[in-house]
Amino acid sequence: MKTLEVDLGHRSYPIHIGSQLLSNSDLLKPHIQGKSVVIVTNETVAPLYLGTLKTQLSNYRCDSIVLKDGEAHKNLETLNTIYTRLLEQRYDRKTTLIALGGGVVGDIAGYAAASYQRGIPFIQIPTTLLAQVDSSVGGKTAVNHPLGKNMIGAFYQPQCVLADTEVLKTLPPRELAAGLAEVIKYGLLGDREFLLWVKDNMDALKDCDNATLTTAIERSCQMKAEIVAADEREGGQRALLNLGHTFGHAIETEMGYGEWLHGEAVGAGMVMAAEMSRACGWIKQEDLDLAKEVIAAADLPTQPPSKMTPDTFLQHMARDKKVIDGSLRLVLLKALGHAVVTADFDQAALMATLERE
């Protein structure tokens, strides 16, 4: 087992990565303060892992809330069903909420924990590769609004994160690929060597080889933890983590949440960011080709859905959280392995990218 520490002063917390962590109650217990635990999960994950987790928690008052599966349910209505259940069962503010599931479960349970009685303790047990390398680290919690993704939320840190590589073996290949999009992202934005390692080890990653996955998750979490520690509330550097996400969010919003997986939209979005960086003259054609090659090798889409016009892109992008005082900032590549957040780009390069010329 590997353990990383996310360094945020008195809100620091550990990330444990390895196999069979879900059946090791010694990892959880130091992080549960009160006598009550409520597990938030979904109807896909519950039959697979809820029983195992509950067995570890037999010394606590323990309930579970099973949500419908999918991004389409990450909204205020679902959030309200969690509040109602907690209040009906009279769970107090020392209750620990555990998120057992993918990014949607983590985001919504995390935001429920942030806002229930103005904040209760919270533990993340991510069960998808996407959640293990991305959404479970860094304290971003949120739900969607019909007018935009993740528009309602909080920065709220968990007590700890358990990333069990064993549970990834039951993931559908499409979900695994979506997680690999974020792994590739870390290579693209800050570590060319790691990008090449991912390319060379793509088959082992897709086959769910335990050791290869552990290395990939560890390096990804490490990079994310460093960036988050330097910039918890997204003043500057943290926005680098949104490489491919401004284009990707536009795709997700236009298609309706859940139609394209988040990682798939990010895959296409990263290709667009690389294409635009090429159009700006910042990276070479061979860099763009390599980025596309790795993304394609992970079985991810390398272009947006054909129904997306430049207008639909621009409409959604105007609502992006990185828009400040009306000016759009994008995460682009100055080199393969070196991303920047900038509003200083050639508007023609953006239009060429959106028009897919």
Next chain:
Amino acid sequence: MKTLEVDLGHRSYPIHIGSQLLSNSDLLKPHIQGKSVVIVTNETVAPLYLGTLKTQLSNYRCDSIVLKDGEAHKNLETLNTIYTRLLEQRYDRKTTLIALGGGVVGDIAGYAAASYQRGIPFIQIPTTLLAQVDSSVGGKTAVNHPLGKNMIGAFYQPQCVLADTEVLKTLPPRELAAGLAEVIKYGLLGDREFLLWVKDNMDALKDCDNATLTTAIERSCQMKAEIVAADEREGGQRALLNLGHTFGHAIETEMGYGEWLHGEAVGAGMVMAAEMSRACGWIKQEDLDLAKEVIAAADLPTQPPSKMTPDTFLQHMARDKKVIDGSLRLVLLKALGHAVVTADFDQAALMATLERE
């Protein structure tokens, strides 16, 4: 003008108290970072003060959201109308939200600011005495859930607070009295001298004498700011501010939000806390009589509505945020001017108080 500083490290902020502050734009401008401001107010306050405030903000993109008046609208639905308006008008995360109104407007606008795009800057301009001495100070924001008051919220600090005594002159007498309940609370919980000062100056306070109000607000905010600075997230001492509130919240919840004003419920709740402290043998009969006398002099109720049975009280109190691992903690008086938070009380004294024997 008096200025207090709430000391919370890098989240410290000033409270300005005095008359005619609303028409002094120099107080606001240093606290607005971006180019956009959205004022959240209600249909009662808007005709009186929205115009004056907007005049001060002519250099900014400035919109206003006018809510229906009353605690009954402090819920997730109203919150969602704020999110929708902000998103429709594409307000970004540098937008400053200004709460212009009483405690309900401050709580809901504050929570909207805490949660919109995971947090945007926020300024409080409280227009009721209650909000000036209580809810605008300390960073508690929340909305109600049908199963409990303030059950969904965040600790979120404003950039600054403007308490303009001039605006209190348009308050209905019942609202002014409700504010005096919290002023009396500070005397009861921590400053016997101040309690006697309030008793002696009750007529001037009810007549809205500017200088007397300024003194009362300043001392109240000072006591609250000290308690909040020592315990921002309500681990211990901060719960003292809930003197009378556990009984009071039960009254508000049972009667339906808005039927009894918050301060009226707190008035009756403080008498109950004093009666229970007397039943525990902690304060003398003459202390109880003095507490009742001051509360009655402010034209506040000194007993709960007759329909409240011990059972209805206990049911609502079991959901109180001060319940920890199933045990009820109450704020009681060890002496007049000295409150404690305790779960160590005579159950018979509680029942006698609830049964109104």
